[in-house]
Amino acid sequence: MQGFEIRDGALAVENVPLTTIAEQVGTPVFVYSAGAIRARYRALSDALAPVGAAIHYAVKANSNQAVISLLREMGAGADVVSGGELARALAAGVPADRIVFAGVGKTREEMAAALDAGIHLFNIESEPELEMLAEVARSKGATARVGLRVNPDVDAKTHAKITTGKAENKFGVPIERAPVFFARAAELDGVEAVALSAHIGSQLLDLEPYRQTYVRLREMALALRAEGYGLTQLDLGGGLGIGYHGQEGPDPQALAAIIREELGDLGLELAVEPGRWLVGAAGVLLARVILVKQGVTKRHVVVDAAMNDLIRPTLYDGYHRIQPVTGCDRPDAGPADVVGPICESGDYLAKDRPLPAVEAGELLAVRDAGAYGAVMSSTYNARPLAPEVLVDGDRWAVIRPRQPVEALIGLDRVPDWIGR
Ligand SMILES: Cc1ncc(COP(=O)(O)O)c(C=O)c1O
Numbered sequence: 422m423q424g425f426e427i428r429d430g431a432l433a434v435e436n437v438p439l440t441t442i443a444e445q446v447g448t449p450v451f452v453y454s455a456g457a458i459r460a461r462y463r464a465l466s467d468a469l470a471p472v473g474a475a476i477h478y479a480v481k482a483n484s485n486q487a488v489i490s491l492l493r494e495m496g497a498g499a500d501v502v503s504g505g506e507l508a509r510a511l512a513a514g515v516p517a518d519r520i521v522f523a524g525v526g527k528t529r530e531e532m533a534a535a536l537d538a539g540i541h542l543f544n545i546e547s548e549p550e551l552e553m554l555a556e557v558a559r560s561k562g563a564t565a566r567v568g569l570r571v572n573p574d575v576d577a578k579t580h581a582k583i584t585t586g587k588a589e590n591k592f593g594v595p596i597e598r599a600p601v602f603f604a605r606a607a608e609l610d611g612v613e614a615v616a617l618s619a620h621i622g623s624q625l626l627d628l629e630p631y632r633q634t635y636v637r638l639r640e641m642a643l644a645l646r647a648e649g650y651g652l653t654q655l656d657l658g659g660g661l662g663i664g665y666h667g668q669e670g671p672d673p674q675a676l677a678a679i680i681r682e683e684l685g686d687l688g689l690e691l692a693v694e695p696g697r698w699l700v701g702a703a704g705v706l707l708a709r710v711i712l713v714k715q716g717v718t719k720r721h722v723v724v725d726a727a728m729n730d731l732i733r734p735t736l737y738d739g740y741h742r743i744q745p746v747t748g749c750d751r752p753d754a755g756p757a758d759v760v761g762p763i764c765e766s767g768d769y770l771a772k773d774r775p776l777p778a779v780e781a782g783e784l785l786a787v788r789d790a791g792a793y794g795a796v797m798s799s800t801y802n803a804r805p806l807a808p809e810v811l812v813d814g815d816r817w818a819v820i821r822p823r824q825p826v827e828a829l830i831g832l833d834r835v836p837d838w839i840g841r
Pocket residue numbers: 479482500523524620622623624658659660661694695696697698
């Protein structure tokens with residue numbers, strides 16, 4: 422992965438040794454490579470340019486405003502799923518007319534905020550939501566552009582917790598219901614149905630499910646047009662996976678070819694919503710070994726990062742490569758569990774992982790932590806949120822400071838009872 426290199430036996434992000442960041446910012450800390458994010462964006466936009474597909478960065482993958490802003494400078498719009506993400510995208514300078522809003526449970530307040538901002542598109546996931554949005558828009562004398570998120574009933578062949586396009590999932594409406602939805606939207610003031618959207622899941626390594634989805638979108642787009650509906654756009658969702666084992670992962674050129682073959686001749690505006698593919702491999706979680714504990718059956722390497730910092734290993738059995746930051750070429754000393762200090766057996770970053778002999782005080786880099794890392798972190802066990810650092814060539818900056826312990830004790834209050 423561009424952005425990460427071994428120099429003099431130590432892991433560096435662009436031109437900055439991770440040891441420097443650990444010394445100055447402390448650990449645990451998320452470190453991102455601006456160069457790597459830019460390179461990924463460029464590769465994707467070069468691949469998609471011939472099919473004319475816009476890129477709406479799925480902010481949920483990494484919503485640090487410096488990261489959103491970097492992608493905005495490259496030309497990305499934003500896909501948001503909450504009022505908070507909308508506010509972050511706007512604060513990072515993403516023009517409102519390049520923002521799309523997805524999610525099964527947008528509240529009236531969130532709809533109102535997005536209407537006030539003047540976003541490009543609401544992806545609507547149910548008929549009650551369409552009625553609600555129309556009502557909110559009418560109350561403001563506005564018209565909301567909507568896309569219908571359809572559920573194509575395609576198996577994305579990914580982890581069950583992050584598959585979204587099967588009939589049993591809560592997302593979207595069955596694709597066959599699209600004509601009913603467009604008919605209802607045409608009757609309603611306050612909404613204008615202009616798009617179909619589909620997002621079938623995350624961390625897709627096989628591109629065939631995309632093709633199956635596009636074939637269904639194509640059929641439905643043609644049927645809607647034949648019935649006279651003003652469909653102008655297709656939102657193709659995100660989900661492109663990355664090689665967590667260090668392998669290449671799917672090629673955006675291959676995705677672009679499928680888009681061209683299945684949808685290229687429809688004359689519709691196209692957009693994609695990648696998150697992980699742009700930022701996942703561009704980040705590491707840097708942790709320090711607290712101690713090494715030889716258990717009865719296992720070596721436990723106890724580090725200062727934990728499941729509250731990176732929940733993917735325990736939540737999705739997610740695999741993240743782990744490597745020592747210095748002396749990277751040491752031989753393996755057998756399998757170990759890399760665990761955090763949290764009081765749960767599920768608190769691990771790796772299980773039964775071949776690892777060199779490591780000592781207390783050493784730094785370990787948990788790779789591919791740029792997506793769904795910091796954004797999913799919590800303060801469980803009253804552990805402050807880890808800081809985030811962005812490296813750009815020779816320069817680096819703290820883009821989220823370490824949360825002081827005081828922030829953890831300042832939130833609660835003694836009860837000030839309301840009522841009798
Ligand atoms: C509607 C929508 N768009 C885009 C994404 C981005 O997904 P990924 O990070 O897998 O590209 C998601 C999350 O899976 C999503 O729910």
